[in-house]
Amino acid sequence: xxxxxxxxxxxxxxxxxxxxxxxxxxxxxxxxxxxxxxxxxxxxxxxxxxxxxxxxxxxxxxxxxxxxxxxxxxxxxxxxxxxxxxxxxxxxxxxxxxxxxxxxxxxxxxxxxxxxxxxxxxxxxxxxxxxxxxxxxxxxxxxxxxxxxxxxxxxxxxxxxxxxxxxxxxxxxxxxxxxxxxxxxxxxxxxxxxxxxxxxxxxxxxxxxxxxxxxxxxxxxxxxxxxxxxxxxxxxxxxxxxxxxxxxxxxxxxxxxxxxxxxxxxxxxxxxxxxxxxxxxxxxxxxxxxxxxxxxxxxxxxxxxxxxxxxxxxxxxxxxxxxxxxxxxxxxxxxxxxxxxxxxxxxxxxxxxxxxxxxxxxxxxxxxxxxxxxxxxxxxxxxxxxxxxxxxxxxxxxxxxxxxxxxxxxxxxxxxxxxxxxxxxxxxxxxxxxxxxxxxxxxxxxxx
Numbered sequence: 550x551x552x553x554x555x556x557x558x559x560x561x562x563x564x565x566x567x568x569x570x571x572x573x574x575x576x577x578x579x580x581x582x583x584x585x586x587x588x589x590x591x592x593x594x595x596x597x598x599x600x601x602x603x604x605x606x607x608x609x610x611x612x613x614x615x616x617x618x619x620x621x622x623x624x625x626x627x628x629x630x631x632x633x634x635x636x637x638x639x640x641x642x643x644x645x646x647x648x649x650x651x652x653x654x655x656x657x658x659x660x661x662x663x664x665x666x667x668x669x670x671x672x673x674x675x676x677x678x679x680x681x682x683x684x685x686x687x688x689x690x691x692x693x694x695x696x697x698x699x700x701x702x703x704x705x706x707x708x709x710x711x712x713x714x715x716x717x718x719x720x721x722x723x724x725x726x727x728x729x730x731x732x733x734x735x736x737x738x739x740x741x742x743x744x745x746x747x748x749x750x751x752x753x754x755x756x757x758x759x760x761x762x763x764x765x766x767x768x769x770x771x772x773x774x775x776x777x778x779x780x781x782x783x784x785x786x787x788x789x790x791x792x793x794x795x796x797x798x799x800x801x802x803x804x805x806x807x808x809x810x811x812x813x814x815x816x817x818x819x820x821x822x823x824x825x826x827x828x829x830x831x832x833x834x835x836x837x838x839x840x841x842x843x844x845x846x847x848x849x850x851x852x853x854x855x856x857x858x859x860x861x862x863x864x865x866x867x868x869x870x871x872x873x874x875x876x877x878x879x880x881x882x883x884x885x886x887x888x889x890x891x892x893x894x895x896x897x898x899x900x901x902x903x904x905x906x907x908x909x910x911x912x913x914x915x916x917x918x919x920x921x922x923x924x925x926x927x928x929x930x931x932x933x934x935x936x937x938x939x940x941x942x943x944x945x946x947x948x949x950x951x952x953x954x955x956x957x958x959x960x961x962x963x964x965x966x967x968x969x970x971x972x973x974x975x976x977x978x979x980x981x982x983x984x985x986x987x988x989x990x991x992x993x994x995x996x997x
Contacts, residue, residue, distance in 0.1 A: 550579045553594055564647035566874060570654050570899060571598055573906075577980035581966075591996070593988045600627045600653065600670075605646070606696045608674055610689045613682055622693050624672035625653040626706055630990040632666035633704055635927060635934075637711030639673035640718065649673055651874070652711075655898055656927070658983030659920040662959045665931035670706060672697070678713050679833070690721035698726050703734045703937070709930045710739040712873070715785065715830075716751075735937025738930035742942075747933035749948040754896060755789025756949070757925015757956050758869055758917075762894040763797060764960040765915040768973070774798030777865040779890070781805045782872035783829050783836050786896040786923070790869050791822050803860055805872060806836040810860040813839075813846035857881050864888040871896030879904035886912045895919040906976065913972055921959050921979040928955045
């Protein structure tokens with residue numbers, strides 16, 4: 550495995566996010582891999598780290614002033630051994646090939662853990678929807694989909710939303726796909742309810758991360774009732790994490806965006822959460838406005854020169870990082886441990902650096918990786934695909950019950966492969982469980 554990693558590094562030395570994701574998986578699955586020589590003989594890992602195909606394309610569009618703009622679009626179709634490619638689209642200035650490959654690689658294992666028939670992939674563009682008019686976003690999405698439509702389909706690749714891609718963007722993308730292909734099919738998930746969306750889909754990632762946290766606490770005879778919780782981000786995942794924590798009796802005291810964070814020791818109750826949803830989803834404002842409205846809250850602006858994030862230096866029991874990759878470093882992790890955090894459930898993808906993960910492991914913190922904890926989003930996307938195929942819709946109760954069962958099953962898989970001496974290394978458990986399912990499917994299907 551070490552030799553394979555060195556080959557990967559020499560081939561893509563500048564793709565730091567992708568290499569970080571690969572090294573994390575290698576660290577956890579090496580022993581299992583070496584004990585099963587059939588994988589090495591078939592070159593399973595060598596094939597698994599190389600995408601089936603990478604599509605990069607230009608996206609020209611016209612802004613409201615009549616100026617031509619050009620962005621770069623991506624779709625990485627990583628592994629289809631378990632089913633059609635499934636993974637989100639991210640619109641953000643930071644998007645590059647390394648980030649899309651890291652997200653796509655993680656998606657392989659995340660989708661495998663759900664038990665649904667979905668392969669792994671990811672896509673997006675270095676386009677920033679913030680500050681753009683609806684018409685500018687529509688023109689960009691239509692240009693983006695004009696090219697992407699050649700490479701996706703309900704039985705080939707079914708994208709969804711991610712950072713910067715919400716219901717508005719999915720609507721524009723779907724409309725253009727339908728126009729170009731002349732077919733109404735379940736080619737995108739995250740659609741609005743009246744034209745093929747699923748109940749619970751907007752809530753699924755946040756709900757799932759919370760259900761997984763409850764499962765972890767249950768192993769210690771505890772639950773979220775009365776727990777003080779830190780949540781980063783203020784988008785879809787963070788919002789519904791707060792909602793479900795409130796339902797289960799916990800208290801969330803912070804939220805953030807790219808400029809800073811609010812700390813509200815009184816708790817972000819349902820009324821305050823409704824304000825956050827209106828602020829972020831409709832007015833597209835900044836989280837500092839929360840502190841201007843509620844006297845109980847204090848706003849802290851981020852200092853880019855800091856070697857830690859002060860949000861993670863608040864006394865609490867549980868943490869739900871739900872913003873972006875590598876938002877928690879080793880110093881943040883140690884601050885969290887020192888301030889009483891006993892559980893971390895990752896709503897974002899790879900929000901912790903390798904050094905932070907080690908701090909949590911050393912201190913026996915219940916720490917769920919994103920590929921397990923935030924799999925609820927893609928799980929309900931899979932359920933949306935199933936409903937589209939049947940031309941029917943399930944009730945909110947049905948979808949939520951299925952989501953809870955899936956998250957419980959993922960937790961059981963993690964325990965199966967990650968438990969050691971009364972403590973579960975959830976990273977190891979998730980990586981081995983996901984790897985085994987994909988690797989065995991690849992063996993079954995031959996050298997392809």
